[in-house]
Amino acid sequence: MPKYLLIMRGTDESNAAMMADIDEMMATTRQFIEEMVKAGVLLAAEGLDDPGQGVVVDFSGEAPVVTDGPYGETKELFGGFFLLDVASKQEAVEWAKRVPAAPGAKIEVRRVPGSDEVPQVDK
Amino acid sequence: MGTADVEAVWRIESARIVAALTRFTGDFGLAEDAAQEAVAEALVSWPLASPANPAGWLMATARRRAIDAIRRRAALRDRYALVAADLAADAAVDEGIGPDRIDDDVLALMFVSCHPVLSPEARVALTLRVVGGLSSEEIARAFLVPVPTVQARITRGKKTIAAAGVPFELPQGAERRERLGGVLSVLYVIFTEGSTATSGDRLLRPDVAYEAIRLARTLAALQPDEPEVHGLLALCELTAARFPARTGPDGSPVLLDEQDRRRWDLSAIRRGLAALAKASTRGLGPYGLQAAIAATHASAPSVEATDWDRIVVLYEALGRVAPSPVVELNRAVAVAMASGPAQALAIVDELIALDRLPGSHLVPTVRGELLARLGRRPEARAELELAARLCANQRERSVLLRKAARLS
Numbered sequence: 001m002p003k004y005l006l007i008m009r010g011t012d013e014s015n016a017a018m019m020a021d022i023d024e025m026m027a028t029t030r031q032f033i034e035e036m037v038k039a040g041v042l043l044a045a046e047g048l049d050d051p052g053q054g055v056v057v058d059f060s061g062e063a064p065v066v067t068d069g070p071y072g073e074t075k076e077l078f079g080g081f082f083l084l085d086v087a088s089k090q091e092a093v094e095w096a097k098r099v100p101a102a103p104g105a106k107i108e109v110r111r112v113p114g115s116d117e118v119p120q121v122d123k
Numbered sequence: 124m125g126t127a128d129v130e131a132v133w134r135i136e137s138a139r140i141v142a143a144l145t146r147f148t149g150d151f152g153l154a155e156d157a158a159q160e161a162v163a164e165a166l167v168s169w170p171l172a173s174p175a176n177p178a179g180w181l182m183a184t185a186r187r188r189a190i191d192a193i194r195r196r197a198a199l200r201d202r203y204a205l206v207a208a209d210l211a212a213d214a215a216v217d218e219g220i221g222p223d224r225i226d227d228d229v230l231a232l233m234f235v236s237c238h239p240v241l242s243p244e245a246r247v248a249l250t251l252r253v254v255g256g257l258s259s260e261e262i263a264r265a266f267l268v269p270v271p272t273v274q275a276r277i278t279r280g281k282k283t284i285a286a287a288g289v290p291f292e293l294p295q296g297a298e299r300r301e302r303l304g305g306v307l308s309v310l311y312v313i314f315t316e317g318s319t320a321t322s323g324d325r326l327l328r329p330d331v332a333y334e335a336i337r338l339a340r341t342l343a344a345l346q347p348d349e350p351e352v353h354g355l356l357a358l359c360e361l362t363a364a365r366f367p368a369r370t371g372p373d374g375s376p377v378l379l380d381e382q383d384r385r386r387w388d389l390s391a392i393r394r395g396l397a398a399l400a401k402a403s404t405r406g407l408g409p410y411g412l413q414a415a416i417a418a419t420h421a422s423a424p425s426v427e428a429t430d431w432d433r434i435v436v437l438y439e440a441l442g443r444v445a446p447s448p449v450v451e452l453n454r455a456v457a458v459a460m461a462s463g464p465a466q467a468l469a470i471v472d473e474l475i476a477l478d479r480l481p482g483s484h485l486v487p488t489v490r491g492e493l494l495a496r497l498g499r500r501p502e503a504r505a506e507l508e509l510a511a512r513l514c515a516n517q518r519e520r521s522v523l524l525r526k527a528a529r530l531s
Binding site: 037040085086095115 | 127128130131132134135177226229330333336337338339340341344345367386387388390394
């Protein structure tokens with residue numbers, strides 16, 4: 001069955017709104033996670049730390065170059081994800097609509113192909 | 124919003140809505156009918172105007188249909204006033220339903236759908252429809268039966284529940300454990316239909332297996348202290364982990380010894396092993412033991428490097444807690460790998476002498492393989508041809524015939 005990754009994309013504005021009432025956000029997120037566990041659809045969920053703490057490993061040159069975050073020009077930053085095992089794309093979207101997200105945030109819904117979809121070479 | 128969107132919301136909400144309505148009305152059949160009416164209305168009205176809160180819309184509509192049905196019934200019996208008062212009280216309760224209550228209701232719904240008064244087919248159909256939120260069409264497709272057959276099973280099931288006066292509550296004490304075993308076996312039947320299709324031209328139907336895994340995950344979340352629930356979940360995850368390697372590019376079956384293990388789903392194996400760890404807190408039960416066998420395969424780099432001695436021991440334990448001729452047959456296969464085909468043949472011949480698996484293609488399949496390994500080719504060929512005649516799955520049958528042909 002296809003899996004879907006719900007990718008949380010926050011802006012400075014939505015991150016600020018989220019941090020303003022972080023306790024409330026943590027509580028509703030916890031509740032949402034429990035709901036997905038009980039529905040039998042959640043495989044993994046993580047939230048990411050402040051992008052300022054991150055580093056970037058850049059493979060443009062011959063050897064990887066490591067620079068400190070943040071990422072420069074980016075407007076929306078990857079802030080966390082939910083990995084779901086659902087019956088359809090529509091169901092993934094329905095769950096995405098229920099994510100407790102601050103105004104301005106976006107959620108990208110991406111399909112994760114199964115290992116059975118990798119082409120097989122006929123021996 | 125289109126049909127697929129309505130179906131998606133229903134997938135998520137069906138168990139909670141039917142459970143809540145059954146508790147309000149005390150009538151499982153009525154609750155299920157009302158919920159289905161709400162879905163039918165959603166299919167008509169949502170494409171024209173999407174509700175702001177689809178889940179709330181479904182619950183409110185289903186509740187209104189339930190009240191309508193009770194009013195019609197109450198008018199007939201002249202009990203209108205009484206029932207209306209009850210409903211008002213229920214509505215008040217509904218405003219303050221806590222999550223624990225909903226969990227218990229969903230669990231009670233699983234117990235009702237898998238109740239022992241129901242036929243095995245009705246248990247499967249009701250569980251998938253009511254708890255899983257599948258339509259009759261989807262269930263019919265899953266089990267390769269006509270849609271009216273599924274509808275008849277559901278209608279009959281609801282009548283049986285009403286006639287037997289099955290209460291909507293969680294069984295307690297020893298009955299709880301026993302009934303939980305019934306729920307687990309329904310989920311396993313659904314899984315098995317997906318993992319080894321008993322008929323038809325496809326060996327695997329992963330979408331059917333997925334429904335069982337999803338329901339098992341729900342049950343594990345609602346009954347976290349029951350090791351066998353985790354055991355079943357582990358067994359399903361570890362078995363499903365091999366699906367990508369179990370069929371060749373043309374859909375023909377690939378047996379364990381010929382599977383490309385690099386195609387096994389490592390994430391599913393990891394989930395299966397995690398569930399198995401939870402299953403083994405108080406010693407493994409039948410599902411946990413089967414999961415442990417699957418885990419032994421999952422952790423082996425090849426057939427040769429598999430810990431067959433451990434698998435033999437696990438099958439012996441399984442044979443003690445859940446004796447069955449199929450377990451004996453599997454033990455024979457493991458013994459053949461651990462100690463050679465001659466010892467295994469003795470186990471199979473005893474099964475045949477006692478006529479423990481009459482009409483099954485599995486016995487001659489295994490016997491044929493063992494005879495081939497012992498170099499008794501004409502006998503082996505006859506056994507494999509017999510197995511092909513007995514096998515209902517076309518894909519498996521052609522593999523058996525190919526093997527038989529190679530022995531001539």
